[in-house]
Amino acid sequence: MINPIYSPDSNRYDNGMKYRRCGRSGILLPEISLGLWHNFGDVNTFANSQAMAHYAFDQGITHFDLANNYGPSYGSAEETFGMIMKKSFLPYRDELFISTKAGHDMWPGPYGEWGSRKYLMNSLNQSLKRMNLDYVDIFYSHRYDPETPLEETLQTLVDIVRQGKAIYVGISKYPKEAAEFAYRYLAERDVHCLLYQGRYNMFNREPEEEGILQQAKENGTGFIAFSPLAQGLLTNRYLKGIPEDSRIAKGGFLKKEALTEEVLNKIKALNELATLRGQTLAEMALAWVLKDEMVTSVIIGASSVAQLDDNLKAIKNTTFTAEEIEKMNLIYNQK
Numbered sequence: 594m595i596n597p598i599y600s601p602d603s604n605r606y607d608n609g610m611k612y613r614r615c616g617r618s619g620i621l622l623p624e625i626s627l628g629l630w631h632n633f634g635d636v637n638t639f640a641n642s643q644a645m646a647h648y649a650f651d652q653g654i655t656h657f658d659l660a661n662n663y664g665p666s667y668g669s670a671e672e673t674f675g676m677i678m679k680k681s682f683l684p685y686r687d688e689l690f691i692s693t694k695a696g697h698d699m700w701p702g703p704y705g706e707w708g709s710r711k712y713l714m715n716s717l718n719q720s721l722k723r724m725n726l727d728y729v730d731i732f733y734s735h736r737y738d739p740e741t742p743l744e745e746t747l748q749t750l751v752d753i754v755r756q757g758k759a760i761y762v763g764i765s766k767y768p769k770e771a772a773e774f775a776y777r778y779l780a781e782r783d784v785h786c787l788l789y790q791g792r793y794n795m796f797n798r799e800p801e802e803e804g805i806l807q808q809a810k811e812n813g814t815g816f817i818a819f820s821p822l823a824q825g826l827l828t829n830r831y832l833k834g835i836p837e838d839s840r841i842a843k844g845g846f847l848k849k850e851a852l853t854e855e856v857l858n859k860i861k862a863l864n865e866l867a868t869l870r871g872q873t874l875a876e877m878a879l880a881w882v883l884k885d886e887m888v889t890s891v892i893i894g895a896s897s898v899a900q901l902d903d904n905l906k907a908i909k910n911t912t913f914t915a916e917e918i919e920k921m922n923l924i925y926n927q928k
């Protein structure tokens with residue numbers, strides 16, 4: 594069957610999405626962004642990936658987060674997105690904010706990972722081809738490389754902007770000291786570091802505890818949270834065991850060992866609290882990250898349109914009473 598031509602919802606900017614300013618910049622990002630780490634690879638059904646991308650855009654999600662090695666197989670999430678670009682999104686390119694990254698393991702040999710100029714330049718060229726794009730909106734150094742001089746990595750980001758292959762640049766998972774150096778190095782070359790991308794959720798609070806959020810704010814850089822649902826732990830997914838089609842069952846980055854009795858008890862307690870707030874646990878978990886104005890956006894993953902739909906409801910209520918916060922902190926600290 595030939596796919597009908599995609600026509601986005603004409604009310605996509607009136608469907609309830611809210612946008613936040615990204616640090617000191619001209620960019621507004623949707624409070625909820627869609628990540629393509631899982632469920633967009635060549636092992637997944639294209640129709641489902643496409644349905645999620647369409648639904649996201651129809652609901653005002655303008656930001657899609659990718660990286661060179663998302664799949665599996667490596668590169669295949671970018672290929673899937675490239676197909677969606679070609680079939681559906683091309684007329685709307687200027688309405689989209691698309692990211693990619695390089696830093697993790699991508700191809701064999703000494704030039705296929707970390708932070709060298711050769712790897713970053715070659716990788717971005719590959720990513721653009723796979724995604725059918727001339728440029729990305731933001732290109733990230735995906736992780737700090739302790740062996741490569743940081744100047745080499747950062748100068749490459751500067752040059753990528755000068756070449757027009759990325760409009761903005763960002764850093765992901767950089768330790769605080771390296772992030773400080775990056776903010777300064779880039780600013781001195783008139784290239785603003787638009788975003789810091791870090792793991793932040795009710796179970797992983799390092800950005801708050803280590804001052805990464807505050808540091809980004811002071812540098813005029815936005816903070817975008819990845820794995821806000823702790824890969825699915827902070828949802829109702831595992832309340833009654835491990836479903837066959839879940840991330841844990843598929844055996845990837847989220848291991849069965851992560852679901853200890855202690856964690857399950859916390860999930861149950863948080864789920865009760867969410868019910869009292871009139872939210873699902875997923876909605877409450879996203880709302881918890883978004884309650885902080887230093888957070889520009891949360892990048893969620895989803896394996897179905899129904900999950901995406903559930904998650905989008907989070908933005909309706911992102912405020913918490915002091916009592917609720919106290920209860921959540923107690924649950925977080927309980928052994």
Ligand SMILES: NC(=O)c1ccc[n+]([C@@H]2O[C@H](COP(=O)([O-])OP(=O)(O)OC[C@H]3O[C@@H](n4cnc5c(N)ncnc54)[C@H](OP(=O)(O)O)[C@@H]3O)[C@@H](O)[C@H]2O)c1
Nearest residue numbers: 628629630819820821822823824825828839840875894896
């Ligand atoms: N910079 C980095 O190093 C880095 C690292 C990791 C991720 N990221 C980015 O962040 C994005 C999100 O990461 P993530 O996928 O770990 O995010 P997440 O939102 O914490 O977890 C997504 C998973 O949670 C489950 N889920 C989502 N909504 C649900 C709902 N309403 N009810 C029940 N279960 C639900 C689904 O798992 P099932 O598959 O079991 O249904 C889904 O695949 C990635 O796609 C990527 O773009 C960046």
